[in-house]
Amino acid sequence: MRPAEPPRSARSRLRGFVYPLALAFVLLALWQWAVVAFELPAFLVPSPLRVAQALQDDAPLLLAALWVTLKITVLALLCATLLGVLIAFAFVQSRSIETALLPYAVLLQVTPIVAIAPLIIVWVKDATASLVICATLVALFPMISNTTLGLRSVDPGLLSYFRLNRASRWQLLWRLRVPGALPYFFAGLRISSGLALIGAVVAEFVAGTGGTGSGLAYQILQSGYQLNIARLFAALGLIALAGVLLHAAVAVLSRWALGGWHDSEA
């Protein structure tokens, strides 16, 4: 009997945190040294310590902006997931639907969001809704293509077995296609989580909305206009942090769903 694959050891999980953090520490130290050694002006390249200071001083402003951007990103990711899965189900149930809709899905994928964002922002009155739509459009395609591929990539032997037992279309979908598609679904979700954040930031840039309820992209624009480069870097750092957190959340979800049976998470 083959022994069960051992779970990832605590040591290897620790390495997953320690190695990137050690690299970040080395790079930040180099950055600090370069700024001091070459006497770089703060309006051109602020030192990491200055960026940290800006992060502390403008924390209420930046954290409120981070909350707005995260809210748009998560809403967009949820919408893209729901829509992507529904469209993939429709594609798998009928080749005619796929033939009719696929060119439009590809069209959405290849059209730059900056080209259509102004239209969406004009058409949709609510600012948050318009930004969520833009970010959803950016994140949608990987969910459709990966989930469709997963739903179609069924083990032919299992498919024959289900057909031999006269499984209904519904049983085939829920008992075979959906669980079999999970690894593909999560691969799509990882890509889409990053794209949803990119979509949210790009849409915020295009919208350029100010006042309350404005996100990190607006803070980057404002900081640039005011030559407050330390705050700009702090906002950029928060966007990167949001991306890493989102990716980590999807990874945890994926490990929970696939850990016991799929090689990708063993």
Next chain:
Amino acid sequence: MDDAVRPPAVELRSVGMTYPNGTRALQPLELRVAEGEFLTLIGPSGCGKSTLLNLVAGLLEPSEGTLRLWQRPVRQIESTGHRLSFVFQSPTLMPWADVQTNVRLPLDLARVNPHEAASRVREALALVGLHRNAGQRPRELSGGMRMRVSIARALVTRPTLLLMDEPFGALDEITRDKLDAELLALWRQQGLTVVFVTHSIHEAVYLSTRVLVMAAQPGRLVDELRIDEPCPRAPGFRVGTRFAAYAQRLQHSLLRASGTPLDEASA
């Protein structure tokens, strides 16, 4: 009752198979499998053994002839009070589900009530000796154990006809011999009719009451050998002279079927 008088479990009348791309997989053939028989199909690759088995299972429609199970069309087998199960070349288990969920699958698809299903799953797992592995996932099992799960899944529906397509082909010799012996015991104990496909002459002789030899291009039946030996097989049967004689007869038949002259093969 004599085989000739008993109604056949499987009956093929001039059944032939040509795929839509024009490939002639099977020439029209006649075949009767009696109830309780253990019939093995043996032959070179591409001779249509699996095609024949898929036709009997109803996974393929014959392009000519009629195929009946207990004198009814394949799709109406349930109306005869009989049931067929199929064991594939690979275990074809759901990797995301544990052993008991895999074994319960055909009952879930047929919407058997959960209490009845749970008791049948326990029974089937006990039959193949896996009652202690019910909660494990397929990746945690050896190749032989996975194949046992596949056999348990086939038995859980209490079939009367068991179709097996080279089920032990990918296993090592020792595991294969062990599973052969277990299968033979199950066949007797459950009163099954078995149609078994293999490449192994030794497996065919050990398991079967009758062996059909097939040839390729196009697929056809070319020889038949009855294994007139008592069941259960005597412990020394596999190493006895009678076993060797059956095996030699089958080997010659297979060589003829694959177009290899006997003197060339013995050289």
